[in-house]
Amino acid sequence: MLCIKNGLIHDAVNREAYKGDILVENGKISAIGRDISVTEGTEIIDAEGLQVYPGFVEAHCHLGLDNYACGFEGDDYNEMTDIICPQLHGCDGIYPQDPTLKMAAEGGVTCVATGPGSANVLGGTFVAIKTVGKRVDKMIVKDPIAMKCAFGENPKRCYCDKSCSCRMDIASKLRETLKRARDYMERKEMAGEDISKRPVYDPKLEALIPVLKKEIPLKAHAHRADDIFSAIRVAKECDVRLTLEHVTDGSLIAEELAEENYPVAVGPTFGHATKLELINKSFETPGILAKAGCQVSIITDSPVIPQQYLALCAGFAVQSGMDEFDALKAITINPARHIGVDNRVGSLEVGKDADIVIADGSPLISTTRIVKVLIDGNII
Template structure:
């Protein structure tokens, strides 16, 4: 708990094959992409009405206060735009669905995975939502990953997007993150942008860049010093510094 910088940081939702396979095999809704979108809209509408009732009661206590609903309460920070929806979306159509719903309910959004992001670059640049790409170092385990490529991160970054990389731990173990960034550089991403994609960019997306993500006065004094390019697999850590104290030193 002492390691937590911000809580809550986001609310997670999923589109595509994951909810379809999870509920579909039990013959429950949602079993289609249409049902996923419909049920999400329905839930958000209920949450909006719940919030409106709370606000009406706060303005005039003669208005009945709604019964406490923990499910609706969990969505209030999203509706108030205090935290974003982190959207699991691989396919282009799922990303577009998420964007439409975000606009409909005026929500903050991050698009996570973005496997087909390279196919809709211009649209993503125009919309401007934070993008989290990955895991790229994985097999095509489901049909929506058929367009998986190491090129996605570089294509989006070179188009001007500030992207973050993810291993989707534990799908791909977290220690592989620098390797994923190195592979992205090999496939067209600029080195400095790849470093930013695993440091300052995710810090901005999570809203914790006032504490971490870059070496600046006033931020947490957590620094790792390498003997070479940190994205090279044969590079080694020389020092690890946490809160300004050396906690690891290569002998």
Template sequence: MILIKNGKVYTMEAEKIINGDILIDNGKIVKVGKDLSADNAEVIDATGKYVYPGFVEAHCHLGLDESSIRTEGQDYNETSDPVMPHMRGKDGINPMDETVVNARNAGITTVCAGPGSANVLGGTFVIYKTQGNCIDEMIVKDDVAMKCAFGENPKMFYQSGKLKTRMNIAGLLRETLFKTKEYLAKKEAANGDVTKMPAFDMKLEAMIPVIKKEIPLKAHAHRADDILTSIRIAKEFDLDMTLDHCTEGHLIVDEVKNSGFDAIVGPSLTHKSKFELKEKSFTTPAVLQQAGMHIAITTDSPVVPQEYLPLCVSLAVKSGLDAYEGIKAITINAAEIIGVADRVGSIKEGKDADVVIANGDILDVATEVEYTIINGEVVYKK
């Protein structure tokens, strides 16, 4: 049992900020309020400190690209085929890599991680906590989204012959979706009769949850035309989707907002390393949020090291994003967008006890995290 006393608590709930206490027991938040007490509790004095929910990264590749190593530890892009929906991100994660430790020590407690953007369809993302040695024991929710990618990355990886144009990217995605609909219809028509079932196809099996809207597409799209193509296809097949990166979203804000899809914006703390990033700007989160969109902010780690997620928010705030909305973008908004807000993203009774205690405003680059608590356990103490 842990009792955090007298902190400036960012609950990310209706009562946004309180000066008070948090009682933690059995891995959960038991009580949030003032003048709390509990026998036999470990007391953490948070007087003068800032207390946040554990930070949530809505799109990354943490653990799939290991630190200080090349091909031996790069497991986020499988380039043998542009259509690989049957891959699962969790099969490539090394939770003992130092990048995961660095994230945890910086207060990032939950991440949504999975395949990179080499493929038109790249496989499923998994949501996991950043504490543990076995990924299976760290998982919050598995197979939460299907990665798809538009634009320069698939073109670059397959330019030798399999894929050369944006038309073919869209064509391969449509073909797979049509085949999945047909495959699913045949399975349903067979009504359990194995003699009438279509021949097993692992790739199409993996796409069934997308067609049934059980999981969204996680659409890598930077340039405005690629964002619009992703929206066009999602609407055509009546799919759920998130707009990941959405780099030129500020140029087509009405179309992006009217799509009804949420945006996970970034990474903005990078060089403009390719043509489709030429309009990259830290103003994009503010423009989309002020238009009424639900947004999260991403590092896209390892593109930006995971521990700099709050810094990315700070720079977005410097460029016009409201500070509280910025914190929402890496807490409750991120949790809602990836579908785990029932467990993480805010400090509320009954939720997982993922808490960060810092010696100042987390948006101040000089601020240091002093405690990271995951599932009620202190996993980092400065």
């Protein structure tokens, strides 16, 4: 048992922070309040003069799949031989011993959605993991959480001399595969227990059944406005759930995105516009989308931006006009909702995992020092 005493609590639920205690039992938050009494032997963390936050959550990255200082050998986040590979599982490529996971945890990032890159129209499933552990199976919060798909420059560039060279073909390939998967699913269901009537097993189509049953969404890599709307169009045509990733042109279409009401994850924003579809990237975008009424997450797309700087990206958004509470939510409860794990992480509430960051100021400011990080109630 552990109790954090007298900290200024920013729970990502209430706009105003409040002073109080947090009691942790068996890796969960069991109580939040003032002057919580504890039993003898309870470990006490004195947070007087310190600020207490939920562990930060990343809605979209490739942490553990694109390893630190490893070159080609450490690159496990894109399968470059097949533009349609939904059967791949992100968890099969994660290397828990990669130093970037420890860096992320020490930076207060306690839970991430990680998985395949954007080389392929369909790249495989994302998984939500904690950022500490020796074995990925024991780090998983939820698997799968989404099916990665990609629009725009990346599939075009990676397959222009093989099988795809224009945006029309990207959308066509996605539609075709989803419709083939629905036919496969319906035939399989109609066959019931009669094996002789079942369609021949197809791992690609099988992998898309959870998408068609709306158990997980498509996770659509889309920077440019037309790609964003193409993702929405295909999702509606095929009757599947959708989250929008990167959304670089979001400020140009904020009202339309608010009307559509799909979760948006914005970033990575720090650095050069390294390709044409990034020309409108700006730290103003998250604030503009939040003010329009969108559910906004801020992302690093690690390793594009090192994972430990997630909170600083939110700080840059605040400097560019985003409301500070909206920015906090964009790295805590909103990404937790975006990836479907808000029942466990993303806010400081009774019953949730004890993923907690204690700092000597706002983590959105570069001079702030993170004093302690807890994951599942353990000081890491």
